[in-house]
Amino acid sequence: MGSLTTNTFSSLDSDGFTTDSKMVIDFIAEYYKNIENYPVQSQVKPGYLLTKLPDTAPYCQESLEDVLKDVTDSIIPGLTHWQSPNFFAYFQSNASTAGFVGEMLCTGLNVVGFQLDCIPCSYRARIHCNGLDGKDAQAPIYIFVLRKWRWFYASDQTHSTLLKGVKLVGIPSSNFRCLSTSFSSEFSLSPQSLEDAIENDIKAGYVPLFLCATVGTTACGAVDPVMDLGKIARKYNLWFHIDAAYAGSACICPEFRHYLDGIELADSLSMNPHKWLLTNMDCCCLWVQQPRLLIESLSSNPEFLKNNASESNAVVDYKDWQIALSRRFRALKLWIVIRRHGIANLMFHIRSHVNLAKRFESLVAKDSRFEVVVPRRFSLVCFRLKHNDACKASELNRKLLAAVNESGRAFMTHSVVGGLFIIRCAVGSTLIEERHVDDLWKLIQEKATDLVEETGAIGD
Amino acid sequence: MGSLTTNTFSSLDSDGFTTDSKMVIDFIAEYYKNIENYPVQSQVKPGYLLTKLPDTAPYCQESLEDVLKDVTDSIIPGLTHWQSPNFFAYFQSNASTAGFVGEMLCTGLNVVGFQLDCIPCSYRARIHCNGLDGKDAQAPIYIFVLRKWRWFYASDQTHSTLLKGVKLVGIPSSNFRCLSTSFSSEFSLSPQSLEDAIENDIKAGYVPLFLCATVGTTACGAVDPVMDLGKIARKYNLWFHIDAAYAGSACICPEFRHYLDGIELADSLSMNPHKWLLTNMDCCCLWVQQPRLLIESLSSNPEFLKNNASESNAVVDYKDWQIALSRRFRALKLWIVIRRHGIANLMFHIRSHVNLAKRFESLVAKDSRFEVVVPRRFSLVCFRLKHNDACKASELNRKLLAAVNESGRAFMTHSVVGGLFIIRCAVGSTLIEERHVDDLWKLIQEKATDLVEETGAIGD
Structure with a gap:
């Protein structure tokens, strides 16, 4: 032990790197080819993997073939297959060849970009690509640490991570004003x-501080009126954040851009290319009107990180835009996605999904047993089996969703809006084609028919 | 526009995926082959890339060849090459073939593991693999949100992210008790x-809450006495966190494990396989004695994430162990690194670096112009050119470090301990061999000789 010459294993020689990596490329390509054969949602019981794998780490190296065999036999059967074209749950998590090779470059170069980042930025704005969250709504909240009598506003449709962020910086949940919305x-x-809420709070002696608007909510794709809310934020001097995590990607198409009218009133905006813009996990873009405020809250300048560039203020030290010090070179990945696709193909990608969602919406509308619950937005269709009795309707739709998911042929999730249990069909897999939407609808109809036979007629 | 059949570009077809990915594999392999030809530290001026790249995103797709040409011509020359065997700065960021293919699988499968994670865990402990930080010291601090009269303790050598974390959860920096250390x-x-500090604070009416000990500090690799500190933490009922971000990896070798004696007294421990355990960025392991406390602070349970498994409490929902909702499957990467290397090769990897650091230390000791400032720990050697005058010594060593780094032949960084400016030689590149250490030392000697000629004799 201890001598460099007695060991024949090399962790990173060029030949081994090339051979192993290409074997894994073939493995992943094969996975994509067969992806429709797997049940979309994981069908295993929690903890099943513990019995399949050894208790301790191996003392000697194992072959890549053995490891990949275990991935095939043990890991993959335990997964929910987010890249399946039959995945209609949550929001999509788009993989693409360009996103993948971008991630490979990021991982291969393996640089730690906390300082001196000379990152290409197509829009000449200061956009911070981080991996913080599917919903980075909470990021600018860091600014508000230590301010007392803070008051936060958002609709009851806002993403749960906003409240998590508020709690995190030490603000009581009771200072979060959750405003009701309705059909x-x-x-x-x-x-x-x-x-009205702001006026009431001011009268009660509170200081309104933060407003979060969402363009494309998780539950049903709702869009808050950015322009009108922005004007109110300016009037009362609130920080105005726009959470466009999901639908921000759609706004690359001119026909959706009006949803962001008033964006010039925003203090910050976040969107996730790792959802709908073909950029493999993770990549979240955060734009901040005045980066100085974020930096003042988060900067640290320990001796070991000081250098001429950091001292000169000539560079953007992205470590001061985030909680962590270390950073991966995620911008490289997004840059490659944009260049390899071009805006034309990216718009085509978005529009294809929107068109497929329209197709699904019209299929639902044609079957009188069903209803589209809220108007389709972007590529999200919210629907349910109709029933006169509200309690029975929830139960019925819960059963329908379970039956669809348990079939393994598709995976959707639910939400509750306006007290109604609804099924969400989020169209967005990179690999999706028309036939997958048609098959999904057939599957839903089939399971609905079974249910009606079991439970008796559906009220109308 | 809008029809699925008019577009010939496919974002993720198997053939294109394989061809493009293999081209990038060859590109990265070539990069590793030539890595010694690049200046280790980036030599470009901040902002240089802005002039090299277009202002707007392309409308049409560009070829992968064109993109890779720009990576070669514009991106790579702007990088600091963390994988260079001549990288001795900060702490290392180990890439390996196993870490790379693990990341490829994670990125290829592209699943979002916020719930129902059936992750193999070699140690049967509940270890959360996240990407939060190079130093995840702050993670358990989330627990302390909203507690008043909180008091935090750590040495003046603790990592700056601890203070960042304290600020983040709304605790004033003045509640951070920074205890002096010395030669x-x-x-x-x-x-x-x-x-003594705890007793004084209690007398003054404060409630001590949190103690952070470090095993392998950033500035000079110092090790806090875990057992003795742990006993004090228990006595006064403090949360006891161990930050082993860097040196935790070394503790896989029996000869280093004594540094963790007393670990059973810890409430939490973090270490970074992405530093010294051959796991490409990012992978940080956080162990928590009572996960319940973390979960109670961070859990959220919105309707859209509810399912039978989450409701049954049969699964670990890792979203509740972290700030973000989305999670990459980082455990897969670490698991592949452990299996592909086996403990034997991982220990060999650590010991090789420690031996090379010893070699460097003995080279420094043989040259009477230099001194090793603090005893070498692990693979970090802290040294400087001697000088009778403290101010001149700092200036001299600052110039020496700049001369070494500007040569492009190696990259080291500095720190200040006990008021002394010291140069850090952090041995740890995956690709390092004996000759790189020897060349580094020759380079340092050469630049020191130049400096002495320029500035006159060095006092002794």
């Missing part, structure tokens, strides 16, 4: 109810 | 000074 406004936040 | 204790935190 009448398609679950969009009403500017009037916001202004 | 006499090799910059290790003195249990007596800790206990």
Whole structure:
């Protein structure tokens, strides 16, 4: 032990790197080819893997073939297959060849970009590509640490991570003003109810501080009115954050850009290319109007990180835009996705999914047993089996969703809006084609028919 | 536009995936082959890339060849090459073939593991693999949100991210008790000074809450006495966190494990396989004695994430162990690194670096112009050119470090301990061989000779 010459194992020689990596490329390509053969949602019981794998790490090296065999036999059967074209759950997590090779370059170069980042930025804005979250709504909240009497506003449709972020910086949940939305406004936040709440809070002696608007909510794809909310935020001097995690990608298409009208009033905006813009996990873009405020809250300047560039303020030290010190070179990945696709193909990608969602929506509309619960937004369709009795309707749709998912042929998730249990069909897999939407609908109809036979007629 | 059949570009077809990915594999292999030809530290001026790249994203797709040409011509010359065997700065960021293919599988499968994670865990402990930070010291701090009169203790050698974490959860920096260390204790935190500080704070009416010990500090590799500090933590009921980000990897070797004696007294421990355990960025392991406390602080349970498994409490929902909701499958990467190397090769890897650091230390010791400032720990050697005048010594060593780094032939960084400016030689590149250490030393000697000629004799 201890001598460099007695060991024949090399962790990173060029030949071994090439051979092993290409074997894994073939493995992954094969996985994509067969992906429709797997049950979409994981069908295993929690803990099943513990019995399949050894208790201790091996003393000697094992072959890549053995490791890949275990991935095939033990890991893959335990997964939910997010890349399946039959995945319609949550929001999509788009993989692409360009995103993959971008990640390979990031991982191969393996640089730690906390400082001196000379990152290409197509938009000449200061956009921070981090991996913090599927919903990075909480990022700018860091700014508000230590401010007392803080008051936060968002609709009851806002993502749960906003509240998590608020709690994290030491602000009581009771300072979070959760404003009700309803079917009448398609679950969009009403500017009037916001202004009323702010006025009431001011009268009660509180200081309004932060407003989060969402473009494309998780539950049903609702869009808050950015322009009107932004004006209120300016009037009362609130920080105005726009969470466009999901639908921000759609706004590369001119026909969706109006949803961001008023964006110039925002203090910050986040969107996730790792959801709908073909950039493999993880990549979240955070734009901040005045980066100085974020940096003042998060900067640290220990001796070991000081250098001429950092001292000169000539560079953007992204470590001061985030919690962590270490950073992966995620911008490289997004840059490659944009260049390899070009805006034309990226718009085509978005529009294809929107068109498939429209197709699904029209299929639902044609079957009188079903209803589309809120108007389709982007590529998310929210629907349910109709029933006169609200309690029975929830139960029925819960059963329908379980039956679809347990079949392994597709995977959708649910949400509850306006007190109604609804099924969400989130169209967005990179590999999706028309036939997958058609098959999904057939599957749903089939399971609905079975259910009706079991449980008796559906009220109408 | 809008029809699925008019577009010939496929984002993720198997053939394109294989061809493109293998081209990038060859590209990265070539990069590793030539890595010694690049200046180790980036030599470009901040902002240089802005002039090299277009202002706007392309409308049409570009070829992978064109993109890779720009990576070669524009991106790579702007990088600091962390994988260079001549990289001796900060702490290493180990790439390996196993880590790379593990990352490829993670990225290829592209699953979002926030729930229902059936992750293999070699140690049957509940270890959370996240990417939060190079130093995840702050992670368990989330637990302390909203507790008043909180008091934090750590040595003046603790990593800056601890203070960042404390600020983040809304605790004033003034509640952070930074305990002095010195040459006499090799910059290790003195249990007596800790206990004195705690006693004084209690008398003043404060409630001590959190103690962070470090095994292998960033500035000089110092090790705090885990057992003695742990006993004090128990006595006063403090949360006891061990930050073993760097040196935790070394503790896989029996001869280093004694540094963790007393670990059973810890409430949490973090270490970074992405530093010294051949796991490409990012992978940070966080162990928590009572996960319940972390989960209670961070859990959220929105409707759209509810399912039978999450409701049954039969699974570990890792979303509740972290800030973000989304999670990459990093455990897969670490698991492959462990299996492909086996413990034998991992220990060999650590010992090789320690032996090379010993070699460097003995080279420094043989040249009377130099001194090793603190005893070498693990693979970190802290040294400097001697000078009678403290101010001139700092200036001299600053110039020496700049001369070495500007040569492009190696990259080291500095720190300041006990008021002294010291140069850090952190041995740890995956690709390092004996000759790189010898060349580094020759380079340092050569630049030192130049400096002495320029500035006159060095006092002794």
